Amino acid sequence: MLKKTPTKTIMLFSGRAHPTLAEEVAELLQTELVPTTSYSFANGEIYVRFDKSVRGCDAFVIQSHTAPINDAIMEQLIMVDALKRASAKRITVILPFYGYARQDKKHLGREPISARLMADLFTAAGADRLMTVDLHTAQIQGFFDGPVDHLLAMPILTRYVRKKYGRRDLAVVSPDAGRIKVAESWANQLQAPLAFIHKTRDPRKPNESKANRVVGEVEGRTCILVDDLIDTGGTIVQAVEALMEAGAADVVVAATHAVFSDPAVDRLKNSSAREIVVTNTLPLEDDKHFDKLTVLSIAPLLAQATAAVFEDGSVTSLFTD
The missing domain is CATH 3.40.50.2020 (Rossmann fold)
Known part of the structure; x- marks a missing residue:
């Protein structure tokens, strides 16, 4: 006999780049950050393991891409991969600051479009949705093949x-x-x-x-x-x-x-x-x-948007009077 479907659960995860902001968002959402074991090996490789079951949860992974920016990005990608492999139901990546956003087009020949590469990396890792604040150019939203919540400060x-x-x-x-x-x-x-x-x-x-x-x-x-x-x-x-x-x-x-x-x-x-x-x-x-x-503080905006996404509400309404 099938058991009654449980109500969906919100779980908020933070990398090590900006834990103060993540804690403020968690407090506003009246929840706690999921305990996480994170460390770097001697050669710089990053290890992440969540200390609670995440099966079937609505996961929100917050990480600001601060210096050293490549470490912050890689840690967040690894967190998304870990959630995907642990059967999280939906994974929303929260990027208060989207790394490489200034490299959104080619100015000269033989240049990369690194902002697109960023979106592809999160797609490959298993992200279902992106949430970010004030992109350098709004068209970066189109680089990710899924919903993007472009929040405005x-x-x-x-x-x-x-x-x-x-x-x-x-x-x-x-x-x-x-x-x-x-x-x-x-x-x-x-x-x-x-x-x-x-x-x-x-x-x-x-x-x-x-x-x-x-x-x-x-x-x-x-x-x-x-x-x-x-x-x-x-x-x-x-x-x-x-x-x-x-x-x-x-x-x-x-x-x-x-x-x-x-x-x-x-x-x-x-x-x-x-x-x-x-x-x-x-x-x-x-x-x-x-x-x-x-x-x-940007935390109230991130918390409101997170709650709206979790409850399948409107994020656009946050910016209309």
């Missing part, structure tokens, strides 16, 4: 900016032409005019660009400079200084992912920006905190 960031700077004359500024659509959404949310920085970049020199001129009305305004990530800080600091030279009253930088590779911290804290606002999609060591920096 904009509501969290705009809520903070509106509360602190909403009484001022604002302008929303894109650091380059490629981010104008995102900046336009910000401008609509804040009811502010839109501007952008015209810049040039040599595809043969990573992390280097030159801000040429400001296009738009920024004089006398508090400029909200928006981007998806800050890596070495060169591009964003050049944009800050270009805005100040164009007569901006103040500049506030708002970005989702604080990659903060050296020398980003020194550049940012010595820049003319009034404040740098980021989220905690990536872990920040104590030496990367400074007076101008404000870190907002």
